Amino acid sequence: MGRQPCCDKIGLKRGPWTIEEDHKLMTFILNNGIQCWRTMPKFAGLLRCGKSCRLRWINYLRPDLKRGAFSEIEEDQIIELHTRLGNRWSKIASHFPGRTDNEIKNHWNTKIKKKLRLLENNPITQQPLDKKQDKKELEMYPNSQNEHEKVNGKFQVLEGSKGDHRNEVVEKAMSSQSEISSVHLINSYEIMSRNMEMEMLMTSLENASQTCSSFSFQGSFRPIGSSSVEQWVQSMMCWDGINYID
């Protein structure tokens, strides 16, 4: 007789996570912490198995995740670690704070492997042949080598006075044609979100302002179609009431 499944899969949802599910999981973890993945979905009101919740949190929702393309330095490090450790992705990932094993594994399989193969086939130049991607990125972000390095700045509203800063945050995000990529409210009410829809952000901020007299706000924004990332970051840094924190 085989091993019992990790959970009763009948009636459980599979496939891509919705924003609502993300929100439920995140809120639950932030309020209760991580104790038992198996029972978590039930208490969080999710029709998912614990394994799926764990994966979603680790690979996507965790607030300390570093998003964006891998730098040349990171790639070199991955190659070096891979020659020493082999396919032990979690071990490799432990050398890169904010990166997940899944992310590194995918990057290895889709980019690095190919790059190394091309290098092997092109020993004279010792240069990667596929420069297409680099060129494309350079065209999109002429002032930035790595879009996310520049964009993932953090902004903080100190001693926010309820709705004032809440509106400020939302208006600024909307006027700058941005999507919220990460929001972190601290103090007595805590919530985080990644790729949160504007409507949901409003609700979260509303809840926050109801449950505490003052709160601080930390977040990062990612511009949509901004021609100059640096310019955009500069404009955010000048935002009254928001302190740019390194």
Next chain:
DNA sequence: AACCGGAGCAACCGCTGCGCA
């Protein structure tokens, strides 16, 4: 405009190792 193929990546599956009774 429609189709196709490749790239990228999120999510799943099944195995392993560990802690505990």
Next chain:
DNA sequence: ATGCGCAGCGGTTGCTCCGGT
């Protein structure tokens, strides 16, 4: 010592997007 249940890990799958024809 053994078996069970769990979290974690690595391989794989399948969906989405995008560029080329």
